[in-house]
Amino acid sequence: MTVKLEDYLSQVAPAWCPGCGNFPILESLKKALVELELAPEKVLVCTGIGQAPKLPHYLRVNTFNGLHGREVAAAQGAKLAAGDLTVIIHAGDGGAYGEGGNHLLHAIRRNLDLTLVVHDNHFYALTKGQASPTTEAGAKVKLQPRGVGSRPLNPLALAISQSCSQVSQTTSALPDHLTRTLVSAIGHRGFSLVNVLQPCVTWDKVHTYQYYQERCRPLGADHDPTDQLAALGLVLKPGERIPIGLIYTEDRPVYGEELRAEGGRPLRERGVEPGLVKGIMDRFR
């Protein structure tokens, strides 16, 4: 059975602004899933709250649209329970790097086979344009009218420094690159972080499609994604050119796979056998 783009067709109309940077991510995700020949019922998309997290409603797929910032935690629970599902998390920069920061740190450590796609537009868009953890210092926004005082988080450097199994960056402004990056990330065994630089057509007149098209440069053959220090150097170096593509990868044991290796069926298939506790109970006699 081949998987077709129509299989992912949803009846729900997107509630995003016209021209939103989320649209190319939605389209690229569908294309990537078709290319990977994954049937919708075997894919689970976990999200939180915001504009990006509405994404799974706009394709036909298993959906866990939970709480703001907790998408990574919920996805890990789901993946541990149902190892047969391909689990993809979509979050905004606020959810992934702010509210859910601690979950991200520990998800990198655990290294379940998950893909986290961060729609990074450097803003809280849904709540009308407050600063996010990746907003540039000095930017004047509603809650920080004198300019954002904190330095922006560098999520790529953070992930690479913690040996995240796969780290890549792409942009909504280059849809083909975005699709290829998603195919690689979803196909990767282990925890993959994809930071998607995304224009916000409503709140941000600087970081436009054109802005990213002019500055984003795919990494060349001279970049070795297995060299941790080189990858870190690349993302710590400020410059006019923004690196996109596979920045870092490390082959790490995948958490939870031993459960499957032991023939562990998804937990939904487990029955209730009260009598099975007798063996353990006997140890207290």
Added chain:
Amino acid sequence: MELNVRLAGAAGQGLQTAAELLGLAATRAGLWAAGFTDAESRIRGGLNFSHLRLAAQPRQGVRQRIDLLVALTEEALAVYGPELAPEGGLVAAGRWLHPKAAPFCLDELAEKAGSVKTRGTVAVSMAACLVGIDPGLMEEVVRDRFGGSEKILGLNRKAVQEGFAAAEAWDRGRGWRLLEPGRGPGRTEDRLWLSGAQAVALGALAGGASFLAGYPMSPATGTMAALAEWAAETGMVVEQAEDEVGAINMVAGASFAGARAMTATSGGGFCLMTEGISLLGMIEAPAVIVLAQRPGPATGLPTRVAQGDLNLVRHAGHGFFPRIILAPRDVSDCFSVTARAFDLAERFQAPVFVLTDQLLQDGQATSQAFETAGLPRKRYLLDPRELEKRAEYLRYAPAEDGISELAAPGASRHTVVVDSDEHDQAGHLTEEAETAARMAAKRQAKARTVARADWPLEIEGEVKGRPLVISWGSTYRTAAEALAGLPAAHLHLRWLWPLDHEKLREALKPASSIIVIENSVGGELVPILEEVTRLKVSRLINRTDGRPLTVEELESRLAEEVE
């Protein structure tokens, strides 16, 4: 006939290990043992005790009385020596002067056995001898517990011999024997000796639990630790989350994916979970939350007992959604109530709380081996073959009782959609007014269905014209014992929420007065009872210092109320 042994000393002196040995030996010998611990939140030093009550009959209430004091430090002697019963006896680690002291000291006997570290084994062997437990049985228990290391086993065997020899010489005429040679059961294998924390863990397994995510917090950690220890053989996924927020959201994700999922925490950790509780309510995901209570607010008294979180769990999470609150009353109940909680959670697709506390979690007791035959075995997930035949699957399809059919993602060709936003039948986010009202009504309908599933009220004694004492959770055993012989009835609430207003009002109305026994500062059950029954609670008998209510204390406080 009973003997109350208090082993008191500093943290790190092996008090709990020693109490564990004696309790197991007593259980195997056919006695009923019940123990509780009083420990400071520290690893070494301070003043702790393990109190063991040994009796020929089941006696699980908390006793203040000390018949035999084992004092491992001079501080322990100074603090608990004055509490010794008039005919009591003292065994001390050193040659400290006391009129009731035995003519030997534990440390010397332990050194004779080969190591001063065996003093706990010497002490409990003496206690075992005094109640009539066979030395061979004590040696068997020591072998089962220390069998891993030949050296430690050898030392402890000698310690058993030293303990028995010393106690025999001291015993004459003391009359503490609970077992006479050739009389009584002498040996039994149909009883268990375990803690409430372990019984909750066993109950979870019996209820089909396949997933736990939690963050360590006293006194809940014991349950997590037991399930983690058995995970390799049970296939349960036990995950230590980065924090409680992560834990409850992992539980929500696993539950959505079809696991029977749970967490275990205490009040402070639970506070962090409350948005997740609201999420469970909204997406209608089954989950069991074991809340092992301790005194608050904030960090409170981390290693001590309270029943102060009933209204917290009753109201936790914003918005209206149904929930069930259960509270086991003893170790055996910890097993069956927890097992049933999993059935209720999946049947009603709702969060179910199991409220325990430090006394139950850490306390150990002899229990009849747990019955598994009558426990529910059903899973409520739609059969995948049946699901495959359907033209569509709607997670929140309308249902008169408010309970839509439950399916897990990946089980069939249908996708499953849930949303923490208000959603339509298919699970998709919606703001449509009519749909929002319909979904709210569906959750209300489910709440009514849940309320009809409550368990029967358990009342001991005649209510009409007499005081009615109401207890819940760990105070039950102590209250029941203190009430024996008093002209009052006793209602124990194991199912705490939702309550059937009419049924409860009818049960309470004939009483001359209503007395609530609860280990909390303000009385958690009092406002609930008054709200539900529109009757006045006349008295709250409580404790506010993090220590358990005792039989002696309740006897005197109840006598004032009841006479």
